Structure formats: structure tokens, C-alpha cells
Amino acid sequence: MDRAKTARSEWSIGSDFLQLDVREAPPGGLADWLAGQLRSAVADGRLPVGGRLPASRVLAAELRVSRGVVTEAYQRLIDDGHAAGRGRAGTVVVAAPVLPPDPSPDRPFPEVITASPGVEVFDAVRAAPARIDLTPGVPDLTAFPRAAWLRAERAVLDELEPSHFGYGDPRGAPSMRLAVSRWLARNRGIRADPGEIIVVAGVAQALTLVGDVLRQHGVSAIAVEDPSSLGARQHLHHCGLATPPVPVDEDGLRVSSLTAPAVLLTPAHQFPMGVVLGGERRRELMRWVAEGGIVVEDDYDAEHRYDRAPVPAVRSMVPEVCYTGSVSKLLAPALRVGWLLAPPRFRDDLVAAKRFADLGNPVLAQLVLARLMETGELERQLRVVRARHRRRRDAMIRAVAADLPGAVVHGAAAGLHLTVTFDAEVDDVAVAAAALAEGVKVQPLSWHRQRPGRPGLVLGYAARTATEIAEGVALLGRLIRPSP
Structure with missing residues (x-):
């Protein structure tokens, strides 16, 4: 026997798709095995909702099985509601299996804002959902010059x-x-x-x-x-x-x-x-x-x-x-x-x-x-966003004056954020954590200190509208000075 030919034959029995290898299937149970592999991939996210399965003819050829094995496996996913046939669009995943409930439903949501932030804290804060994000250092992303970028990209590709x-x-x-x-x-x-x-x-x-x-x-x-x-x-x-x-x-x-x-x-x-x-x-x-x-x-x-x-x-x-x-x-x-x-x-x-x-x-x-x-397109973009950021900066200063009386504003003449400081009795970490729980993201000033100092909050304004800024600062005011 030609050993090289046998090795090539064994190596080719499989598919890059989900790394499927038919040699793992039990005798006489190819369709069951394949359907089970596909369900597992849907359950663990390797096949997301909206993902398309390979054409049955293509997958059958890669696995070196009859096309009927693949179509039967696909049909089983369709029958149990995990996939749907979409004609020329192929077979598409439409639902994932329902996972069992969390065995500890009363477990609190992990704290993101703490007094001793770790190296992963900014990733965690970015991932946390919020209605109003006042994170500092973010420009108005809706103002990204898409048309100018596309023009420049086309010109660059042409040359x-x-x-x-x-x-x-x-x-x-x-x-x-x-x-x-x-x-x-x-x-x-x-x-x-x-x-x-x-x-x-x-x-x-x-x-x-x-x-x-x-x-x-x-x-x-x-x-x-x-x-x-x-x-x-x-x-x-x-x-x-x-x-x-x-x-x-x-x-x-x-x-x-x-x-x-x-x-x-x-x-x-x-x-x-x-x-x-x-x-x-x-x-x-x-x-x-x-x-x-x-x-x-x-x-x-x-x-x-x-x-x-x-x-x-x-x-x-x-x-x-x-x-x-x-x-x-x-x-x-x-x-x-x-x-x-x-x-x-x-x-x-x-x-x-x-x-x-x-x-x-x-x-x-x-x-x-x-x-x-x-x-000169970047200078034009800077002039556009500078005017917009100024209006939002002004909106935040008005909101701080109205809802955070006694707070001292720092650094408002430039940049994309301002900082407010409070009297010593305010716990800025607790305020920021409570604000996040209410859907508003801010950063406590104490995160950025190594030495003792006045508590405060670092508030970004460039990426939010005047209405959102007013709502977010009003919430901070209620948290810092709750109604009697």
C-alpha cells in the first residue's frame, strides 16, 4: 500500500468548518452526529444567530459523505427551530438553545467602579451599559467625517x-x-x-x-x-x-x-x-x-x-x-x-x-x-467639532451650576472634559458607582490620584447632547445631595 497516499486520504477526511472530523462519528450515526455537532456550535456561539451554514453539497464533499447525510442533519436543526432554509441564501441559524437559568439569580452584578481599580477596569467600564456616557476623552463620534474619509480613501487607492x-x-x-x-x-x-x-x-x-x-x-x-x-x-x-x-x-x-x-x-x-x-x-x-x-x-x-x-x-x-x-x-x-x-x-x-x-x-x-x-480636511474637521464641543462644554457648565451648587469646576477652557471637586465628605467612588447603576458613566477623580486630595468627578461632554448632559448632571446632583 502507498503510505503517502493513505496519509493524504486520512488527512483530507474533515472540514475546516467547525473542524469537523467524520472519524469521530459512531458507525451508522453520521446524520445524528453531525446534527449534534451543529447544535453544540449554535449553543456555544461558534455559530451565531444569523450565521449561514455551508452549502450541503460543499460540506458533504469536504467530509466525504453523501449529500443526504448533510441535508438530513440540516433538516433536524430546522425541525427543532434552530435554523431555517432561506432558498438561495442557504440554511441560516435563527435561534440558539435556551440556556438553563443562572443557578444563583440573586448574585449581585459584579462591581465595576471600586476604590482600587485593576488593570481591566476601563474595559469593564466601556462594556457596562449606560444611557448617558460622560466618560472623559471621547470626541463626538457622530461627527466622524465619513464622506471626506471615503473620498480620501478612493483617491489613495487610485494612486x-x-x-x-x-x-x-x-x-x-x-x-x-x-x-x-x-x-x-x-x-x-x-x-x-x-x-x-x-x-x-x-x-x-x-x-x-x-x-x-x-x-x-x-x-x-x-x-x-x-x-x-x-x-x-x-x-x-x-x-x-x-x-x-x-x-x-x-x-x-x-x-x-x-x-x-x-x-x-x-x-x-x-x-x-x-x-x-x-x-x-x-x-x-x-x-x-x-x-x-x-x-x-x-x-x-x-x-x-x-x-x-x-x-x-x-x-x-x-x-x-x-x-x-x-x-x-x-x-x-x-x-x-x-x-x-x-x-x-x-x-x-x-x-x-x-x-x-x-x-x-x-x-x-x-x-x-x-x-x-x-x-486641509483635518483642519476643517477640527473647526467643525471645536464649535460643537464648545456648545456642549457650555451646557455642562450650566448644568453643574444648576445641579451641583458648591462644586468647583476645573479645566473648562480647553479639552473634551472638565473636572469638578467637592467638599471632603463626598465619596466620589460611591457617587460614580451609584451613577453607573442608574445608567450614567463618570470617572471618580480619586482614581487619578496617588496622594490624598479633594474628591471629585471627571466629566466628558464632547460625545453627548446638551439634553443628555443636563440629565446626567442632574442625576449626579440627586446622588450627592439627596432630597430630605
């Missing part, structure tokens, strides 16, 4: 060479890096050569790359503003870096309190308090960098400003700064496109870290964004 579909430069597409350098020069006062720019999957990846490279260079701690983004701290902790807190006041970070070799800053619109790093503090920072200090600048939403003049990036004055930004607050977080300006001392290592992380961002989205930047 694209076949070579562009291959592996590219891990630093990013050359046209994207050129467009980013021009965008930063126009909008942030930063003069950077395209060769200094690494295209990354958002600021989150930039922080991870920088954190890993700093560890390679012997840095074990990077100071952060206090309060500062819990999410950013989580990324730095994942890199094995400590994050000693440095106080923030009305002029931003107290540079004189820096003791770590590196610091992460949000100088144009400090998160979450919204203050701007003052002129004297910037001069102190420049002296600190000249003495060997390492600055990582997160310029996360500086383009959104309403009641103040533009604030220059620290990177525009100090070329040694590791600077990062993205389009998450300009267009949509789902695009996962940002940039990292790498100073000479870390550039090669950061490029290597990006190369080994993912070989570079997807190229098509880079080319489309580059076109939007170069044609």
Missing part, C-alpha cells in the same frame, strides 16, 4: 502602487510622517524632520514603547503629575516602571519637586485638572532637561481650545523631549493612529521596539490620514 501593499517601514509610511511633521509645525509650533517621527498605535503604544526603552537605559521610575491619568500609569507599570507622584497646582507640575530621572507631562491641558504649565515652570523644566532629565510629553487634546490662546508644546522649545500625540481626540480612538517624536538618544531603540512590536501600523489608514492632513 496606490502594488508595492504599498507589502511590508513597509516600521517607522510609518513616509507620506504620513511628512504630513505629521507639517501638521505639528502648523498646529503645535513643533519643527521636526519626518525622520524623527514614528507612527504608533495611539498614545498608549507610545507610552509602552518609551517605557520599555527607558528600562533598557536603566531608568526604573518615571514621575507623573498628581493627579494624572490612571490609564497612563497602568501602561507605565506594565513596563515595570514606578510612577512617583509630583504635585500639580494652578501653574502645573511643581518642577522643583522632581526627584525621578524622567517625568510624564500633559503641559498644554493637564489631565485631569486642565491647568497649563506656566512660563516659569517651563523654564525650570528646560534647566532640568539640560541637567539630564527626561521629559515625555503627552499632547493628548491640545487642539481643542475655547477660551484661551494656543499653548505651545514643550517639544517646540526643547528638542530632547519625547513627544506623543494622536488622532483619537481629533477623529476617533478606533483608528489607533498616533505619533512619537523620538530624540536622538532614544531614536534607534524606539524604532527597534516598534519593529518588534508589530512591524509598523497598517499603511492604508496612514495614507488616508496623510491625505486629510495635507488637503
